[in-house]
Amino acid sequence: MTETVKYLLDEAHLPRFWYNINADLPEPLAPVLNPATKQPVTAEELEVIFPRGVIEQEISTEREIEVPEPVREVWRQWRPSPLYRARRLEQALQTPAKIFYKYEGVSPTGSHKANSAVAQAFYNKIEGVRRITTETGAGQWGSSLAFAGAVFGIEILVYMVKVSYQQKPYRRALMESFGAHCIASPSNTTASGRAILAEHPDSTGSLGIAISEAVELAAQNPDTKYALGSVLNHVLLHQTVIGLEAMKQLEMANAYPDLVIGCTGGGSNFAGLAFPFLGTQLRGGPKVRCIAVEPSACPSLTRGRFAYDFGDTAHLTPLCKMYTLGSGFVPPGFHAGGLRYHGMAPQVSHLTALGLIEARAYNQLECFAAGLQFARVEGIIPAPEATHAVRAAIHEAERCRETGEAKTILFNLSGHGHFDMQAYMDYLAGKLNDLDYAEEEVAMALAGLPAVA
């Protein structure tokens, strides 16, 4: 038995500024477009669904953006989150690599999502917003916004992908325990939902559909705004608190990562950990290999196209340039529900296209195996999403065993799996399969991409 080492930052070192990678990009991001005019969207257009504080962050190119004190106050309940040296895992793998992981499962809702939920609820609160709508897949984001709404006294309405609503009643119970209202999507509460149900009465929903419903409701009600849990610049910005803390904690450990690894659905937990390191590299600092890990059944970065696409199914959102499998693509029902999104954050996509981020895909069986291997030595059951990062970290540590290199590996353990035990039960019982997507479905969805000059 060897020591598990935990690096805890004093609260005084909780970051006061977020890091905005837009300040250091070698080429600027492609603008977000109004789908009707194909012109860049204006702040005024976005104000229909977002508070101004968030829109300013979305378009800012300032390197440092101040974290409001009330956000830091709520964060202090669980932040700075611990950084661990995975010594027992290293020993089990017989690797010369040093493996560190940042553990975001310590938040009240068990994942990194709470970081941005608190920030977004705050900006809505100071602008007098009464209600926020959102979508959720696996439920991590919905429960985080429900928590933040409870803290700031804002009503929360969550459109939950119907298959998750039915299969994950306990995530729903968590949202309802915090006082949020939860609706299975597609629903008959919106035109978008009714349109889907008219065509597919048995639809089990998708993130793309749930986003359409939440956006529609916000656009129609002046006292209601919409919040997104990933993909957009401001969400990734809020998550940089993860990497900024990790940098200071690695300093305590006298280490700097050769590899930074995170799982990617919309991209926010990966970006939150990786961008501060990548930014340091872009400003002339040490080079890091940043590895975005996606499920092989929804491989936007590794198999998608870098093109303008809608963020939702009903085409109510602006157009973003991103790696996408097509907004009409519905991924198969694998267990990492938080990674079932057709697109990828524009910033992550842009940096991948520039060759500054590597992407790779793993299937769910090898990820659950890695998750259990991790749990049995490190004691934490990873969320199915996070098992993708675990899988890649173990893979790289095994490579080090072969080459003898003592690399420093840092990965994001973005959440615990306490609400995902059915998936582990199914895996342990041999009931899980390696799902794959249908090539022809992606081809069809990509054929439907909007034409942008």
Added chain:
Amino acid sequence: MTETVKYLLDEAHLPRFWYNINADLPEPLAPVLNPATKQPVTAEELEVIFPRGVIEQEISTEREIEVPEPVREVWRQWRPSPLYRARRLEQALQTPAKIFYKYEGVSPTGSHKANSAVAQAFYNKIEGVRRITTETGAGQWGSSLAFAGAVFGIEILVYMVKVSYQQKPYRRALMESFGAHCIASPSNTTASGRAILAEHPDSTGSLGIAISEAVELAAQNPDTKYALGSVLNHVLLHQTVIGLEAMKQLEMANAYPDLVIGCTGGGSNFAGLAFPFLGTQLRGGPKVRCIAVEPSACPSLTRGRFAYDFGDTAHLTPLCKMYTLGSGFVPPGFHAGGLRYHGMAPQVSHLTALGLIEARAYNQLECFAAGLQFARVEGIIPAPEATHAVRAAIHEAERCRETGEAKTILFNLSGHGHFDMQAYMDYLAGKLNDLDYAEEEVAMALAGLPAVA
């Protein structure tokens, strides 16, 4: 909105010694008896099921007992656990009281049980034990021992009360994820289990039956020992790390408690928090009111008899002098499964009989209401067991609002409710009832107490 204040101890302040209240008792504990001879049990008799390291602690009267370094190493993954000032709860209650809570839900298995599981697994490991048997009700103890077994490389066999085995598949999945083996009790793997099944084929089990099965198996196999998750002196001793940390953290907050509150099933989380404060009082320090909170459907301290009784149903254990409802009593199926035990720790019982601990009981509906009230302001969903402590803390804070007293209240939030969301769903849906026990069943069980001169 006001600040949530978290008091974190540096790892350097992780206690190096446990506090043994046996050193400071005004009268010694009644001895544990061999049921056949009615004479005090010997260490040799206990060695059939327990490792020597644990037996020494069970009978020790040394005030300070050293925590082995390998135990502290594993603990450091989550300890020192945070102490919170519940400012948002205080504000919601409009109380002049200061409310602090020690949060044990940060452990890998989400409760204080991991503290003793790691210690017990360690003592078994150094004595070459290959396998440990145990029982579990709600699953907090079983999953904690499963975790500890995975860390130290010991096989874990858990007899899980059948009703929980069926109703809480995710707690079972957690144990199995850590590599433990889980059997629904009563089972046909032991004579105790077979005897119960012969008489009651549909028995849904009880902690008393599961203990009989686990003890029987350990007694019959030389490479196998038994571990208990509460009740006994050594378990309470291991949990004193909670109170010892809390004392230092309250010093940081420049506070000392007027009231110390914990829920009581077997008594270990309550004792773990309260004993260091109670010991200080017994040595002439400040007086604290220590309040043990039990479910009104299993009220051993408030309605039981202080007498010698068996710890299990099949009468395989020694006799302990404790508050008991009778070892034949099977509590109704309320949701705080960890509090469904017929007896109470001898140390807690003794101190209650001496008037040094107050006891009170609440029913489950008011406890779930308090748990939700807490979750909506503090962001943490308490385990059903822990809602009993929350209920009492709120009750006392409300009294302070009436009297205007600014008392300092400290309670143990012994675990989170991530694996208990069905209970919250049932509560939110209005499906829960206030269960009560049947007076005549307790009378019958008490009539069956063993005769001790």
